[in-house]
Amino acid sequence: MGQADHVAAGRINVTRRLLLEAGLAAGGLLVSSRLVLAAGESTAAAPQAVAVNAWVRIGADNSVTLITSQSEMGQGISTTLTAALADELGVDWTRVKIEFAPFGEAYRFPEYKWMFTGNSESISTFYEIVRRMGAAAREMLVSAAASRLGVPVDKLTVADGVIRDAASGRSLTFAAVAADAAKLPVPAEPHLKPPGELRYVGRAVRRWDIPPKVDGSAVFGIDVKVPDMLLAAVRCAPGLGGKLAHYDAAAIKAKPGVVAVVEVPCGLAVVAKTYWQARRALDGAELAWTGDDPGLDSERIWATYREKLEAGPFVTKKATGDAAQAMAAAAHKLEAVYEIPFQAHATMEPMNCTAHVTDDRCDIWAPTQGVEISQGVAAQVTGLPSDRIHIHRTLLGGGFGRRLLADFVKQTLIIAKAVGRPVKLIWSREEDMTHDAYRPAMLHRVSGALDDKGAVTALAHRVVSPTYFLYVFPRNPKIADWSAPFEPPTQYDSMAVEGLVDPPYRLANLFVEQHYLESRVPVSVWRTTGHGPNNFVLESFIDELAASARQDPVAFRRKLLDGNARMLALLDLVAEKAGWEKPLPAGQGRGIAIAKAFGSLIAQVAEVSVKDKAVKVRRIVTAVDCGKVLDPGIAASNISGGVVWGLSGLKTEITIDKGRVVQNNFDAFEPAHLWETPAIETHFIESGAKLGGLGEIGPVPTHAAVCNAIAAVTGQRIRVLPLSRAGFTLS
């Protein structure tokens, strides 16, 4: 990815000579002579470059560009999918160029007809697609070469972008036959290589994006430089639901460097020559707000949740057998209520976007997970047809679901339209944290019935939660404002009960119902979605049932997993690796949790020590079955990073006071740090089952595993998060 030239030699006056020497504009503006290399607009594409299909482009110099449909936010997907593509295509992946796809039909999820990156579905959806596209491209290139050489296809071999006829010693590069190949019909069933012939898939590939992330040259959205660009800062209503009432435009415009003041739907943006000038002008501006509710706070919000927990109405999401009857007839019954707080995404790179809008063209440079929603919002804001709208994706400094939304894109487009020049909008950390769409708070009552042998006969869940889907559910063109919240019909909306309706356990009686709460706090998907909170409840409660039945938590689960061979294998593996049977000294304990989520299975044991309510998580051992591990290094990193995400969720929360989000920076919303990170061991079982996701499953069992371990040491059950609510701290 491109990077502006370093400071030239000698003693330089930055505001004039350097900029002129580098061919840049004067006046303190930062301009680059190289655009960010991004999707669809390859500056490296030679005139004769040929797109063999939507995923493969061959340059005249035989360079190969591979397209990735999926955004790179650290999960490694742009390595794994392009390496799989390269494997089938027959090129040296370490020498390919990688580009992010523009918006396009070919890059949509076939099932949802929607282009996005999220929900841990990239591999399970696109692995087969890119394999076939790579294999198809190879076969087309080989066919074209076969015609050119007058040799049967099966006499030719492919290696590193060269097609060879061993018999004659003749060869042709991909480049030589690319144009011919692109005209051939696409094979319906291309031959896929057997595992033994794969060079990359199944091995730990060294990621292409790591070297630039280690030398500072990687370009994230916030780093984009476009000629003639201005910088903008934005302030939206501090109170939820608030609106801008008054501001003094003239006073703001008089501040140094300020070029324009632009109203955006939720507040005000200041545009200036540098970000700091925009920020200073905005920070110093007197803005008046209206329409928020200073009486809204977390206490009132929870009161509403509790009211709905009793009153409903409820939508039945699962009814197997007759849980109510089983409860009534039960030898032993247990019931508990769990509270899970709002959470902020807090990506390390705050929200930002760069856009340039003219009468006939719109360019957007963004670290986005939501290409389709952004494309649609851009069409609505600019009035331009879709083929005039170009989204250039950068690397993302974290996504976690936040960048599926298009709110920051929409703001940038409005500002860019107003000033008529390229504008980069950067949200301050405070703006980012207080104007998030949060992981919903959830209130969850669970009941369980045991027979006189201590076996679970029924489970019933009542969940109070807003929908997660308001801002991210695929929209149809009839919806006038794609950035507005939209509630899908409840039959399509089971995210708040996922992990409950289809647990790995054998349950004769299972009942799940949800009250769809109308939330005054903006909410959306957050890494682990509904699985995270629901697993905390389910797996904590399973431990409570086990304790009530006076059984060991692993043995208890083993019985309940009756017949689930895949899950049992993981349970046994994790218990063995964690040394579940081995005694621990006083003050130390272990907890287990398992999950079926995102198409994969996971079992996790946490080992903690607790002293005076200070919890030290010493070790977390995980076993995962995602069917097949395409890249062991990337797979392990997703799980270990996921465990840390889970630990962070035990510490953090978002609360509301006087109508405003309270936490606005990392002092008040403090994720897990290095010194709190335990020893992490991860094992994979490749069962050969359908490919499942890895991006979000790591943290799913972590809350319950740790809280069950705390209970093992202290006897204290934790039903409310974060840990501080029960007086515990992570150390």
Place this chain on the structure above:
Amino acid sequence: MITFRINGRSIDVDADPDTPLLWIIREQLGLTGTKYGCGIAACGACTVHVDGIAARSCSFPLSDAAGREVTTIEGLSHDRSHPVQKAWIDHQVPQCGYCQSGMIMAVAAFLQETPKPSDADIDAAITNICRCGTYERIREAIHAASEGGKSR
């Protein structure tokens, strides 16, 4: 006009002297490797070296840079050859990577001072926030870098 050295070259910058050095580096100087993460010196993504010592540039005014030697991630080496960078690649440390410029700069300064740190030394020294949670590999890579690039 504030004069200082950046990655070995002398520079004059004409800007409000209260501007955080972070934004001067990123905008006036065009070096975007140094990142904005929080603006309150809590996350470390903005870490640079000033006269060889780690400093969080979001909390460091331009005026304080006068006459000093500033090193950013771009200046740590020309070719990713700094032992910390090599260890970071060998151990495939970064995920999203946004925190890693600051992390590498903090670690590089730390290893100058404590060439063979224990785990407890690392715990006390490395407070940069990584939301992707790469801490396990960071620790491994620090040990590797301190042993001249060998694995633990």
Place this chain on the structure above:
Amino acid sequence: MKAPYLLALMLIGFAAAPSRAETVNTESQALFTRIATVLKSPRCMNCHTDADHPFPRQGDDRHRHLFNVARGPSDIGAPGLHCGTCHQDKNNAASGVPGAPGWRLAPLSMAWEGLSDREICRELLDPTRNGQRNAAALADHFAHEALVAWAWSPGTDHNGRARATPPMTHDEFNRMVERWLATGAACPE
């Protein structure tokens, strides 16, 4: 310091540990009790922590300094995380990070956390604990040391909220210190 006061102190033999059998000097003791209200205010106490709590504190509520910040072997933070990594020689409004020249923790010999007024007083007067300071040097330290003066211009936090200053002005404090020294530098019971 005025010459007559200095003379008086020299006559009293200020440098000795104050466990003499003399008339209880209530006026001097009362002055120290008021001086102690400054010393125990968050702006001072946050950096005068003890060996059992090897870290600074922050805020008016004196919570433990976030992010695992520690005293370190030389009072300037753990190796790799010196105070100067974040704190510069003046307050930084942009980040809300306070600053003053030489930002660091007070040495352990000057730990006041958990001490009574009497114990703080005796520590202040003990040259083996107060940096070998005599009366004049002590008064000078309170009047001119940059880190001390900072307590009265502590800046704002990152939300723009001003940090509380000690319960009297710096001038009042200096005058009170001088009077206390001049009246025999007595420690409360």
